[in-house]
Amino acid sequence: MENEPLEKLVAAFRSLPGVGLKSAQRFAYYIIKQSISEAQYFADSILNAKQKIKYCKECGDYTDREICPICLHRDAKIICVVAEPKDVTVIEKVKNFNGVYHVLNGTISPLENRGPNDIRIKELLARIKEHQTIEVIVALNPDVEGDATAMYIAKLLKPLGVKVTRIAQGISMGTDIEYADEITLTKAIEGRIEL
Secondary structure, eight states: OOOHHHHHHHHHHHTSTTOOHHHHHHHHHHHHHSOHHHHHHHHHHHHHHHHHOEEOTTTOOEESSSSOHHHHHSOTTEEEEESSHHHHHHHHHTOOOOSEEEEOSSOOBGGGTBOGGGTTHHHHHHHHHHHTOOEEEEOOOSSHHHHHHHHHHHHHHGGGTOEEEEOOOSOOTTOOGGGOOHHHHHHHHHTOOOO
């Protein structure tokens, strides 16, 4: 016998990235067990976030204001360039970066037909000129698209006299060298620092 409301709820959870059938079923059963007020709070939270969250006019991160608190209260002399808003959250966890961010909303990817004009590079250039930025830290994934985007940004900014750096790549803390692959070891050796 079909249970359409349950099946729809499971399907809704399955539409989320990384959620398989078993997890979706667990989430659905959990919601069903909740009181009406708890389920209403959950549903209202989703709708509230969808209606109120937008992109910061400065950096492109998610915010419920015109300009996010980071852009309002930090010096824009150092800008950390990331691909997606979720990357800002990750970097903020380490609590040692005091500059601002610039979210590209993607990376250059010829295979996906996405070039420099399809991501927020023009906005980055405008911010650098407006705030007289001295350094841009590129914090993109170490993959083909991230590397291509980093190189493109570096090529654009070097003539402007802006220092362009990239976050270090290599072996993670606690990892045995014997388990590292060749690419990771190559990046670790290339990114070595003086002691």
